[in-house]
Amino acid sequence: xxxxxxxxxxxxxxxxxxxxxxxxxxxxxxxxxxxxxxxxxxxxxxxxxxxxxxxxxxxxxxxxxxxxxxxxxxxxxxxxxxxxxxxxxxxxxxxxxxxxxxxxxxxxxxxxxxxxxxxxxxxxxxxxxxxxxxxxxxxxxxxxxxxxxxxxxxxxxxxxxxxxxxxxxxxxxxxxxxxxxxxxxxxxxxxxxxxxxxxxxxxxxxxxxxxxxxxxxxxxxxxxxxxxxxxxxxxxxxxxxxxxxxxxxxxxxxxxxxxxxxxxxxxxxxxxxxxxxxxxxxxxxxxxxxxxxxxxxxxxxxxxxxxxxxxxxxxxxxxxxxxxxxxxxxxxxxxxxxxxxxxxxxxxxxxxxxxxxxxxxxxxxxxxxxxxxxxxxxxxxxxxxxxxxxxxxxxxxxxxxxxxxxxxxxxxxxxxxxxxxxxxxxxxxxxxxxxxxxxxxxxxxxxxxxxxxxxxxxxxxxxxxxxxxxxxxxxxxxxxxxxxxxxxxxxxxxxxxxxxxxxxxxxxxxxxxxxxxxxxxxxxxxxxxxxxxxxxxxxxxxxxxxxxxxxxxx
Amino acid sequence: xxxxxxxxxxxxxxxxxxxxxxxxxxxxxxxxxxxxxxxxxxxxxxxxxxxxxxxxxxxxxxxxxxxxxxxxxxxxxxxxxxxxxxxxxxxxxxxxxxxxxxxxxxxxxxxxxxxxxxxxxxxxxxxxxxxxxxxxxxxxxxxxxxxxxxxxxxxxxxxxxxx
Numbered sequence: 001x002x003x004x005x006x007x008x009x010x011x012x013x014x015x016x017x018x019x020x021x022x023x024x025x026x027x028x029x030x031x032x033x034x035x036x037x038x039x040x041x042x043x044x045x046x047x048x049x050x051x052x053x054x055x056x057x058x059x060x061x062x063x064x065x066x067x068x069x070x071x072x073x074x075x076x077x078x079x080x081x082x083x084x085x086x087x088x089x090x091x092x093x094x095x096x097x098x099x100x101x102x103x104x105x106x107x108x109x110x111x112x113x114x115x116x117x118x119x120x121x122x123x124x125x126x127x128x129x130x131x132x133x134x135x136x137x138x139x140x141x142x143x144x145x146x147x148x149x150x151x152x153x154x155x156x157x158x159x160x161x162x163x164x165x166x167x168x169x170x171x172x173x174x175x176x177x178x179x180x181x182x183x184x185x186x187x188x189x190x191x192x193x194x195x196x197x198x199x200x201x202x203x204x205x206x207x208x209x210x211x212x213x214x215x216x217x218x219x220x221x222x223x224x225x226x227x228x229x230x231x232x233x234x235x236x237x238x239x240x241x242x243x244x245x246x247x248x249x250x251x252x253x254x255x256x257x258x259x260x261x262x263x264x265x266x267x268x269x270x271x272x273x274x275x276x277x278x279x280x281x282x283x284x285x286x287x288x289x290x291x292x293x294x295x296x297x298x299x300x301x302x303x304x305x306x307x308x309x310x311x312x313x314x315x316x317x318x319x320x321x322x323x324x325x326x327x328x329x330x331x332x333x334x335x336x337x338x339x340x341x342x343x344x345x346x347x348x349x350x351x352x353x354x355x356x357x358x359x360x361x362x363x364x365x366x367x368x369x370x371x372x373x374x375x376x377x378x379x380x381x382x383x384x385x386x387x388x389x390x391x392x393x394x395x396x397x398x399x400x401x402x403x404x405x406x407x408x409x410x411x412x413x414x415x416x417x418x419x420x421x422x423x424x425x426x427x428x429x430x431x432x433x434x435x436x437x438x439x440x441x442x443x444x445x446x447x448x449x450x451x452x453x454x455x456x457x458x459x460x461x462x463x464x465x466x467x468x469x470x471x472x473x474x475x476x477x478x479x480x481x482x483x484x485x486x487x488x489x490x491x492x493x494x495x496x497x498x499x500x501x502x503x504x505x506x507x508x509x510x511x512x513x514x515x516x517x518x519x520x521x522x523x524x525x526x527x528x529x530x531x532x533x534x535x536x537x538x539x540x541x542x543x544x545x546x547x548x549x550x551x552x553x554x
Numbered sequence: 555x556x557x558x559x560x561x562x563x564x565x566x567x568x569x570x571x572x573x574x575x576x577x578x579x580x581x582x583x584x585x586x587x588x589x590x591x592x593x594x595x596x597x598x599x600x601x602x603x604x605x606x607x608x609x610x611x612x613x614x615x616x617x618x619x620x621x622x623x624x625x626x627x628x629x630x631x632x633x634x635x636x637x638x639x640x641x642x643x644x645x646x647x648x649x650x651x652x653x654x655x656x657x658x659x660x661x662x663x664x665x666x667x668x669x670x671x672x673x674x675x676x677x678x679x680x681x682x683x684x685x686x687x688x689x690x691x692x693x694x695x696x697x698x699x700x701x702x703x704x705x706x707x708x709x710x711x712x713x714x715x716x717x
Contacts, residue, residue, distance in 0.1 A: 120572060121579050125622040128568075145622060184717060185564060185625040312616035315609075 003132040004029035004163040007096075009171040010139040012039045016067050018058065018437050019043070020051035020430075024071020026111065027098030029163035043437065043466050046458035048075050050430035052082020054462075055093045057394060057434030060417050063221025065092040065146045065177075066434065072098045073111030076157070077118065081424060083153045084122035088421025089216055089247065092151035094142050095119075099159040102130065115157050124152030125186075132165035136174055143177035149188030149327075150310040151220065188309065192326035197334045199322045200305050203280055205340055207303075209347045210240045211278035213263065216247030216420060217285015217308065222329035228252065230332035231284055238342045241351050243271040245286050246405055250416035254409040260351055266402045266552060270355045278302045283320070285328045287313045289421070307331050372521055373547045376475065377554045380407035382526045386534060388443050389413050392435045396428035396448035399481035402552040404447050426455030432470040433463055443471070443534065450476040450500055450543075457506075460513040463539045471533050474506055477546040485552055510541040517541035556585060557611045558630045558637060558707050560715055561600040564623040565591060572621055573600065582606060582614050586639075586704035597625065597717060601637075601706045628715050630707055637707035641685050642667065644675045646696035655695065662688045673698060 001009075007030055011019070020043045023031045034042055045051045048070040055066035070079045076097040086093045099105065100112045116126050125145050127138045135158075142154040175181070204210055212235055218228040228251035235242050235258050242252045243260045252259055261268030263275050275281065281302045287310075306313075306320035307328060314323040324331055380403065390413035395404040401418055410416060417435060419427040432446035448456070453474045463470050480498040487495050510517040520529040520542060533542050563569050570589060577584050585603040592599045604614055611629060618624050647655055655674045659666055664678035678688050682705070689697070709715070 116568065117571065120575055124620075150620075183622060186622045310620070312613065312620060316613065 001166065001169060002029065002033070002163065003129075003135050003158070003165050003167055005033045006135055006167055006169045006171075007139065007158070007163070008033045008037050008040065009169070010136055010174055011067060012037060013171060013174045013176050014139070014143050015064070016040055019067045019069055020045055020054040020434065021069030022048045022051055022071070022075060023069075024075045024098060024111070026072035026100055026160045027069060027075075027096075027158075027163075029160065030069070030096070030098070030158070043433070043462060043468075045430065045462050048078035049082045049426070050433075050456065050459050050462070052079050052086065052093065052095060053424075053427050053430035054434035054437070055095075056082065056086045056089075056091045057417060057431030058438045059086075059091050059093055059434075060219060060431075061392060061415065061435045062438050063219065063226060065094050065143050067094050067096065069096045070098070071111070072100050072115075072160075073113045075111075076115035077113050080119055080122065083119055083155065085419050085422040085424040085427065086153040087122040087124070089419065090151050091153070092146040093153045094146055095153055095155045097155065097157050098163075099128070099157045101161040102159045103161070105159065115155065119155050122153070123155045124150075126155040127157065129156065129158045129162050132162045132167050135167065136169055137181070140175055140177050140179075141181050141183060144181055145183070145186060147177065148180075149186070188327070189325050190327045190330055192307070192324040192331040192334055194334075196322060196324045197331070197338075200282075200324060200335055201338050201340070203303060203305060203322060204238055204240075204282075204342070207280035208344070209278045210238070210280040210282065210344065211274050211302075212240050212242045212282045212284060213275070213286050213288070214242060214244040214248035214251045214284050215286025215288070216245070217328045218244075218248055218251035220285065220309070220328050222327065225329065227285065227328040227332060230329060230336060234332060234336060234339060237336070237339055239344045239348065240282070241274060241344075241348055243274055245288065245420075246418065247420040248286060249405055249408075249418075250410045250414050253412045255411060257352070258348065260355065262405060266405065268406065269358045270351060273354055274351055280305065283307065283318070284332070285309070288317050370547060371523060373545045374520060374523060374526065376403045376546055376550060377407055378523060379526055379544060380404070380409075382530055384409040386527070386530050387414070388534075390442050391415075392417065392432070392439065392442055392444045394418065394428040394431040394435065394444070394446045396446070396452040397423045397425045398449045398452060399477075399485070399550070399552045400447055400449045400452070400475045402482075403475070403554065407554065425452040428452065429456040429459045429470070429472060430462075432472075433459060433468050436468050436470045437466075440469070445471040445473060447473045447475065449481060450474055450478065450503060450506070451480045453506065454500075454503065457509065460510065460515055460539065460541075464513055464515065468539070469537065470539055471536065472539070472541045473533070474541065474543045475546050476506070476543050477548045477550065478503070479548050481548070481550070482552060484548070506541060506543045515539045515541055517543065519543045519545065521545040555605070555607065557604050557606065558635055558705065559602040559604060559615065559618075560628045560630055560707060560709070561602060561618060561624060562592065562626040562715060562717060563598050563600055564625065565596050565598045566623055569598070569623045570600075572623060573618065576617055576621065577604075577614075580613070580617060582610060586702075588704035588706045590706070594717070601704070603705050625717050626715055628709070630709050634709050634711070635707055636710045637681050637705050638679050639682065639685060639705045640677065640679045640703040641688070642675060642677050642701045643689065643692060643697060644673055644699040645692050646672060646698050647674045648672065651695065655692070658691050662691065664688060
């Protein structure tokens with residue numbers, strides 16, 4: 001069969017049922033074969049970056065690799081932002097790009113771009129398929145590399161002539177990525193070192209004020225079971241309070257008595273206090289980047305246990321007394337084997353006291369008295385009350401991201417998805433499309449600003465075309481709110497290039513796509529508006545008017 | 555501080571670009587880099603001399619290890635290091651001074667590789683200190699050109715870096 005057909009068969013064997021993509025001449029042989037697949041449905045996005053983001057949304061919710069496809073040159077280049085976004089958040093995606101004909105590579109022909117070179121800093125690994133016979137091996141390796149160890153994007157660039165080559169391939173003999181291929185230079189560690197696990201247990205036994213900090217690694221999955229499930233068991237068993245980074249949101253139910261909130265410059269006071277007063281900090285799949293770390297200001301820092309799959313993250317930002325390298329699901333299982341049952345009544349009571357005082361203060365803080373705009377805090381309060389427990393929320397970047405991160409309260413089974421590391425605007429809608437595609441029965445809502453919405457609203461067409469019933473909430477303040485805030489605080493209030501004048505009427509825009517929507521500007525209507533949004537059986541857009549002076553930290 | 559890293563990599567197209575790209579974007583300074591195939595044709599050995607403190611060295615090794623094409627890395631300690639670099643050095647030289655250069659070459663363990671009416675080209679394989687001393691000796695004669703291979707190294711003794 002042709003390499004193009006073999007590629008489709010390999011993807012089917014890898015369990016792929018959805019591909020997000022955008023065709024072009026150099027990937028046409030693949031598309032021709034894809035159209036004949038009974039297993040894989042192609043979802044046509046309206047911009048290649050969104051194919052990558054949609055794959056990312058799908059991968060995050062399933063814990064498995066997802067696929068995006070683009071053509072050579074500009075198509076592939078447009079994918080780069082999505083690839084880099086996935087790389088920063090360690091999301092397993094396999095990106096397949098068409099390339100100009102082998103003999104033309106390097107001659108600057110039409111739509112030629114060195115995508116291998118251009119994407120090199122942002123991929124876990126990449127392949128240029130020169131020898132067609134190697135394709136099945138490359139696909140299996142790509143899926144294996146993307147999903148094991150520290151997950152990440154893998155790029156496969158296939159020249160158009162290679163796609164036509166007949167190869168000797170029987171799909172029945174395909175060795176899928178569940179059988180670890182033998183790659184000399186890639187042997188990710190799986191289990192944690194036994195001695196280190198023993199030291200972890202000892203440290204937990206001795207600690208009076210332990211604290212778990214959960215990161216994005218909590219969403220790494222093994223056979224469909226996510227790490228956060230084991231982490232909850234650990235926290236409860238040893239009575240350890242839990243904080244998290246932005247990437248760790250929704251790894252622990254917010255209504256749990258051990259829950260202390262998000263750390264960092266945009267985090268919660270309780271979480272930052274807990275971080276500074278604990279005597280043992282257990283970092284689970286968190287690299288604690290520059291936005292999270294300023295919280296740790298104490299002169300005598302706590303003892304740190306750092307569990308991470310990537311040895312390079314250990315000791316990069318924080319010095320760990322007990323490093324444990326291993327697959328988080330495995331390491332947690334190892335810890336749970338001998339974890340002592342403990343009670344930290346005093347420590348937890350202390351934190352709960354801070355929690356109630358702080359949230360008490362928040363309640364009495366002066367609310368925006370205006371009745372023609374919506375106070376985001378009030379909005380999220382109602383949202384939290386009405387959302388089904390297993391809702392998936394994708395947040396964009398900017399003030400809407402911080403509001404959502406701090407005020408969204410998801411119960412057990414809920415899921416929060418955002419571009420944490422790269423902070424890529426225009427992520428929420430395509431990511432929601434990807435997430436909804438993998439879980440049609442769950443409520444999936446994208447929350448964005450009016451700035452980021454205009455980077456992605458073309459994807460409303462994708463949702464309509466493929467019956468992907470996502471909801472979009474636009475927090476509209478006619479500004480690039482977070483930049484405005486920075487300008488106010490650091491640039492003497494010189495507000496420049498942040499005004500979104502000229503934006504269209506988003507409700508009319510939605511209507512143009514055949515999508516219903518509503519504008520919410522009266523506080524008394526929040527309930528009704530959200531009930532309508534949740535009741536809709538079709539995509540729905542809710543525009544929420546927010547005061548332009550509203551701050552990120554409410 | 556300088557560190558010598560011995561890195562075994564897949565002999566694939568693009569490996570060098572992945573490695574040099576990693577050094578550039580993480581802000582690691584390469585002092586020298588030399589590549590060649592090993593006893594196994596599918597594997598190349600890259601010898602990197604890099605500048606940095608212990609933290610930087612640890613990060614370099616860990617980040618290199620993450621590259622799928624990198625098979626093995628060893629940071630070779632100074633005292634275990636058997637290192638050589640080849641230098642070709644062209645010196646301006648009138649015929650009447652030629653015997654002086656030949657004498658210097660002999661004392662230094664260098665070879666005379668090429669002679670013309672106005673120049674002599676010498677070749678020396680040695681460690682960094684001896685190359686520097688050799689260069690200093692030739693300086694007064696007028697050095698026209700120097701080409702160096704970059705350091706290659708193996709660990710002393712029976713231990714070897716195997717895949």
